[in-house]
Amino acid sequence: MTLSDLTIRAMTRREADRLVEWAANEGWNPGLHDADLFWEAEPNAFIAAEMDGELIGGGTIASYGGEFGFMGFFIVRPDWRGQGLGDRLWQNRREMLLSRLKPGRPIGMDGVFTMQDYYARGGFVFAHRDLRFQFTIPTDWPTTEAAMRADAALVPLSEVPFAEIAAYDRSCFPAPREPFLERWIAQEGALSLGFVKDGKLAGFGTIRPCREGTKIGPLFADDDEAAEALFCALAAHGKDGLVTLDVPETHPGAMALVKRHGLREVFGCARMYLGQAPELDEKRIYGITTFELG
Structure with missing residues (x-):
């Protein structure tokens, strides 16, 4: 499998549940109803990374009325990491979200500290720590x-x-x-x-x-x-x-x-x-x- 085999697409409802389950496995401790609440608010916010018909990663790109965007839930399955797939997924999500916003509107994110330099290379500027x-x-x-x-x-x-x-x-x-x-x-x-x-x-x-x-x-x-x-x-x-x-x-x-x-x-x-x-x-x-x- 190569990067050219990676498909970026909208998630299904069942896949959204899997993404939240992966988040729990990463120690993020999601809310019991987070998947339902996020999906009801904006189902097209869930983006899947698929390889040969298999879900291998995902994330959310929430657009609030085109005025503000937020990127979250960025996860690549551990057995698929280190191959550049996460970078392709993240870049695609950023561009997809920009296309859903009005020109010049900002995007926010809360990124783990170890990924801060990576996000900075993608144009994001540090504001503060949460x-x-x-x-x-x-x-x-x-x-x-x-x-x-x-x-x-x-x-x-x-x-x-x-x-x-x-x-x-x-x-x-x-x-x-x-x-x-x-x-x-x-x-x-x-x-x-x-x-x-x-x-x-x-x-x-x-x-x-x-x-x-x-x-x-x-x-x-x-x-x-x-x-x-x-x-x-x-x-x-x-x-x-x-x-x-x-x-x-x-x-x-x-x-x-x-x-x-x-x-x-x-x-x-x-x-x-x-x-x-x-x-x-x-x-x-x-x-x-x-x-x-x-």
């Missing part, structure tokens, strides 16, 4: 219900008009993503909370079940007070196992939060952009939504 932190909830941690009774600003996110949630999300993400967001905050087994102060949404977050434990993401808040309240109430939902939060290293308040609660750093990615880095309200981003789709 660090993964984990901890196991102490036995004396207050329940979600107790946290909500103690802080009247905490409310089920379902009680907040979706238009307000989408508008808040838009300040923290480079493009509108309502179809994805609406499914994400209401996914099975998850808990989504809002922080409402003086009648206005001042933050929100979601914690979802994963292969191992749970992950909080996003965690968006106006200030440390709102972020602390949301984090504590959401984390309680994962009290029976490991809780994960992916944090922008450049946010002092987010870094102080994980230090305050004794979370340990276990992984990290380089946030990089092809094209002009988007302008976001970075002080609100205490935890990103997902390494895979931004």
Whole structure:
């Protein structure tokens, strides 16, 4: 087999499940419903690499209304690595995604540190590090219900008009993503909370079940007070196992939060952009939504 035998094409739904399973094997610990949620939001984002009728790699290329793109889930099966196939797949995905965006719109990605130089050769510029932190909830941690009774600003996110949630999300993400967001905050087994102060949404977050434990993401808040309240109430939902939060290293308040609660750093990615880095309200981003789709 040679590079000329490689076929790059759209994935089937079953192949998308296999890609997520490969991600789990790589230790990425995807959410239990990630494949369903990603597929429902944008099925043509899943790109397959096929060799002689066999799936040997893949990745996602999400286009958010043509305004912003995100590359994720880049995996080549271990037995096919080192042959230049991954390079061909990655280059094709980048060009396919550019063709789905309006001219001049940026593409983002969270790439593992060891691949940072490779992505830089492909035109991506380093912005900051996103660090993964984990901890196991102490036995004396207050329940979600107790946290909500103690802080009247905490409310089920379902009680907040979706238009307000989408508008808040838009300040923290480079493009509108309502179809994805609406499914994400209401996914099975998850808990989504809002922080409402003086009648206005001042933050929100979601914690979802994963292969191992749970992950909080996003965690968006106006200030440390709102972020602390949301984090504590959401984390309680994962009290029976490991809780994960992916944090922008450049946010002092987010870094102080994980230090305050004794979370340990276990992984990290380089946030990089092809094209002009988007302008976001970075002080609100205490935890990103997902390494895979931004």
